[in-house]
Amino acid sequence: MVVSSPDLGALAPEIIVTLGALVVLVLDFALPRKYLFLLPYVSLVFVALAGWSCLSLWGRQEYHMYNMLALDNLRLIMSLIVLAGTALALLMSPPYLKREEIEYGEYYALVLFAALGMMVMAAGLNLVVIFVGLETFSISVYILSAFARGRLPSYEAGMKYLLIGSFATAFLLYGMVLIYAATGSLFLTDIKRFLMTRPVLGDKLLTAGLALMIVGFGFKVAAFPFHVWTPDVYEGAPTPVTAFMAAAVKTAAFAAFARVFMTALSPIQPLWEPILWWLAVLTMTFGNFVAIAQTNVKRMLAYSSIAHAGYALIALVAGTPEALAALSFYMLAYTLMTAGAFGAVVLLSGKGDTNSNIYDICGLGFRFPWLGAAVTVFMVSLAGIPPTAGFFAKFYLFSAAVNRGLVSLAVVAVINSVVSVYYYFRVVVMMYMHRREQEAPSVPLRTYAPAAVSVGIAAVAVLVIGILPSEVLELAKTSVVLALTPR
Numbered sequence: 036m037v038v039s040s041p042d043l044g045a046l047a048p049e050i051i052v053t054l055g056a057l058v059v060l061v062l063d064f065a066l067p068r069k070y071l072f073l074l075p076y077v078s079l080v081f082v083a084l085a086g087w088s089c090l091s092l093w094g095r096q097e098y099h100m101y102n103m104l105a106l107d108n109l110r111l112i113m114s115l116i117v118l119a120g121t122a123l124a125l126l127m128s129p130p131y132l133k134r135e136e137i138e139y140g141e142y143y144a145l146v147l148f149a150a151l152g153m154m155v156m157a158a159g160l161n162l163v164v165i166f167v168g169l170e171t172f173s174i175s176v177y178i179l180s181a182f183a184r185g186r187l188p189s190y191e192a193g194m195k196y197l198l199i200g201s202f203a204t205a206f207l208l209y210g211m212v213l214i215y216a217a218t219g220s221l222f223l224t225d226i227k228r229f230l231m232t233r234p235v236l237g238d239k240l241l242t243a244g245l246a247l248m249i250v251g252f253g254f255k256v257a258a259f260p261f262h263v264w265t266p267d268v269y270e271g272a273p274t275p276v277t278a279f280m281a282a283a284v285k286t287a288a289f290a291a292f293a294r295v296f297m298t299a300l301s302p303i304q305p306l307w308e309p310i311l312w313w314l315a316v317l318t319m320t321f322g323n324f325v326a327i328a329q330t331n332v333k334r335m336l337a338y339s340s341i342a343h344a345g346y347a348l349i350a351l352v353a354g355t356p357e358a359l360a361a362l363s364f365y366m367l368a369y370t371l372m373t374a375g376a377f378g379a380v381v382l383l384s385g386k387g388d389t390n391s392n393i394y395d396i397c398g399l400g401f402r403f404p405w406l407g408a409a410v411t412v413f414m415v416s417l418a419g420i421p422p423t424a425g426f427f428a429k430f431y432l433f434s435a436a437v438n439r440g441l442v443s444l445a446v447v448a449v450i451n452s453v454v455s456v457y458y459y460f461r462v463v464v465m466m467y468m469h470r471r472e473q474e475a476p477s478v479p480l481r482t483y484a485p486a487a488v489s490v491g492i493a494a495v496a497v498l499v500i501g502i503l504p505s506e507v508l509e510l511a512k513t514s515v516v517l518a519l520t521p522r
Contacts, residue, residue, distance in 0.1 A: 252288065358436070
């Protein structure tokens with residue numbers, strides 16, 4: 036392996052996000068309390084700068100930091116999606132924090148530190164780097180989940196996420212240790228080279244390490260049966276944090292999942308492909324059927340996110356460049372429509388996340404036409420109906436599976452998509468075909484303007500990508516280079 040020299044320019048996005056988090060911490064101490072409302076907008080400036088930096092690095096394919104970090108389009112597109120999810124969560128946070136009386140500046144620093152960890156995780160070419168990125172964002176999100184001080188459900192969400200997340204981390208770390216013991220390296224390209232040159236399918240250490248890593252990543256992407264933390268944590272955490280977890284955290288986890296399995300472990304794909312096949316089928320089926328019974332909107336969206344994790348796993352089962360491009364497109368669409376849906380929950384719910392029952396949205400389409408229209412766009416897109424980003428995301432993903440010969444998996448996915456129409460369209464029916472018996476509280480647009488902007492941006496983006504998907508797909512196709520051939 037050729038050892039590359041450090042290049043801080045290649046780390047510009049991560050450095051900018053780190054500086055943003057540190058600046059927010061300093062401002063939180065230095066600024067008078069009446070100026071603390073500026074912190075989310077300062078954070079957004081640094082997120083925008085990091086996104087611009089990612090775009091300026093586009094097209095480069097290099098190793099950096101002694102071959103521990105990749106500078107390739109996969110890293111950049113996943114980082115951009117993480118930053119998009121971060122920006123939407125930051126926009127919907129100020130009115131929510133004010134309503135819940137938890138306006139603390141460290142919230143925004145924690146969000147930026149979490150985004151930093153996700154970006155590092157997506158860039159890792161070394162198992163230790165991936166683990167460091169994982170822990171960086173996990174610790175921040177543990178705290179954010181319990182950030183609603185004085186609310187028992189939030190404390191419960193933070194504790195559950197901490198305990199179960201710690202178990203998941205232990206599984207993943209032990210799996211990495213066994214992979215190292217079996218191959219003698221922590222570098223993804225070295226592991227791949229070792230597995231290509233030696234008969235290792237009967238290696239018990241390798242098999243055990245592979246199984247533990249599937250468990251660890253399964254927890255992070257909320258795949259069945261490792262999903263147990265998801266409904267309670269999504270429901271109890273502050274809603275902007277839930278949006279952040281559902282969008283950005285899942286994107287980063289899938290980026291690392293894909294990089295490890297489709298690069299380092301690709302020579303033993305016959306060993307892990309059947310496992311992920313069943314994991315995908317069980318995850319999407321369980322998530323969709325349990326979501327039908329939910330009446331709490333946040334909990335329904337939690338099970339929806341489990342189902343979408345099952346869809347995204349199809350890309351890993353297929354394991355082709357086409358499937359990876361479809362995964363990139365899918366995570367972008369999923370981030371926009373899921374974050375937007377949770378942003379609508381911020382606007383609809385009352386203090387303590389009350390009024391988040393599905394029956395509380397009766398007549399919403401008549402009371403707030405603009406909000407009803409946005410929620411309709413998100414539900415239609417999540418169900419996978421044209422002309423939305425969700426339809427083309429599923430279309431490209433299922434097409435990649437069919438082209439790989441996974442017809443049965445694609446058929447199961449299509450059936451699950453049909454099932455999901457019921458609970459997504461139930462929301463639309465409630466908004467437009469039922470009247471609320473009691474007068475609902477109004478949404479003060481001026482107070483909730485940042486959250487309304489985030490919902491509007493997400494809705495417009497979902498429609499634009501659905502109408503013009505080819506441009507985004509071509510961009511995603513350039514992200515299929517996972518790791519470079521050693522020079």
